[in-house]
Amino acid sequence: MNAIPKWLWIALGLAVLIVAPIGQGNYFTLILCSWLMFTIAAMGLNLTLGYAGQISLAQASFMAVGAYITALLTLNGIHWIVAMPAAVVACFFIGLLVGFPALRVKGHFLAFVTLAFNTLVVLVLRNEDWLTGGSYGKFNMPRPDFWIFNTARKSDVLGIALSSNQKIYYLCLITFVVFAALMYGLIRSPWGRAFKGLRENPIRAESLGLDTRRITLLAFAIGSAGGGLAGSLMSPVVQFIEPNSFALVHSLRILLMVVVGGAGYFFGPMLGAAVVILLPEFLRFTQGYYLILYSVAVIILMVYSPSGLMGIGDRILSKLRPQRVVRGDMKEGAQL
């Protein structure tokens, strides 16, 4: 397995993603867009939950903030390339504020705090219709025009005829690749080590000079910014947003993506989002049974591999490598 370098796998995956929408219809292309958007949101949550160990049930609300800010700005003639960073920065600071309760409450109490925040955001979106359009939401958000690459119109690019949906897919893909590269750099940096330290042993981490308050807030802020980025893509892709698109159930879906893929694994959210978004589509041939089959598959996965699909991969790889005895009792003893 190690004979093929990691970068080659990544290049291969990227090549598949580049050719994936070519020759495909709108439905398949938009499903792929949805996968990319939710992967970005799940990667953000993976930082907060998987790496830093802080539970959040509010990721859909950050997608909402990102989507609505982008919608409001682009509907008022501001280009997406300006609206998107504005949405991301806003989510970063709102995430920072949402992180403050995490300094006082942990575990399921923190989950309830973030759950309440998600509900609050949905209520504000529904009730402040002078700004958000209320239950009718916002629609007809323009797709961005990058001069030589206008995502709003069908045209030929490098001799290939691309529809508007296919072009917006490539915008999603570029955003995803840039975001994934930034996240990879972050996780490999000393900040990434600090996030893991916070997750594994916050008391010890603090005693080693790590400002756990600051790193907790940053974990929330950066993770929320990921949600905001996904939302800012949703606005031009779907071109219609309304409060229910960001209800609590969607935060739970993003959480499911992280957990199914493997929390704390870099590629976990990509796999998790693929299972949550793409698998139901592939199971549609089973007609009325697809939701039952999908639910059973998720339950079996969680029972037999709580570390998700990446955990299964890890187990298979560890079987192929020389054996290393892990002292489970020591692991437990290390928890303060």
Place this chain on the structure above:
Amino acid sequence: MSQTVLSVSHISKSFGGIHAVRDVSFEVQKGEVLGLIGPNGSGKSTLFNCVLGQLQPNAGAVTVKGQSVSGMRACDLNKLGVGRTFQQLSVFPEMTVLDNIILAGQEHHGTMLSRLFGAPDAGLTGEADRMIEFFRLGHLRDEMAGSLSYGQQKLLDAAMAFMAGPDLVLLDEPAGGVNLTMLANLKERLQTYNREHGTTFVVIEHNMEFVMSLCTRIIVLAEGAVIAEGTPEEIRSNSQVIDAYLGG
């Protein structure tokens, strides 16, 4: 000329009606290895937590290098030059030994921004490797910390406490649960580090042989008060200590 690293002055701490620590005072000089012993419930841990700024004493003051540590956060205390080990195992189990050691030192190098944009190892791999070799964990460098034996994790815990080059290290029962071979290794490494770097240690420990052979001075607590202070030889022959702690 001696230099006071830690000064504990007239510390008292009560929990309701229980006087856990009563008017305890002592000073620790640079390079000294002070042992803090006493029977269970004698106030060692309470005093330790007062020194670490985690408990606010009812009276008295604790200063490290002349600076009050009362109410100070653990991360700020570490930046002041205070390292510590924990009674229970306290490593990062799902990180390699190398990453554990680098994490122990990285917050002392550069700024938040330089740590974000700089090298993934914060330029600490060489220094971390030397620390790993010093504590004889070189063969375990790339192993997950959670896969090490209890004694190896204790060694790693100690190595982490020293990575930032502290002036004062508080060792909370470093010998607890460690087998004799590993214990001799740990003691020898601590003595060598103390000799080479002049780092000051304060050790809480129940293992008498370990304390007597490691420490240059010992303070004995009983019912929250200091009942004896002196060299290991003086403590061994102190009748009050024998009555209160060693049990004759």
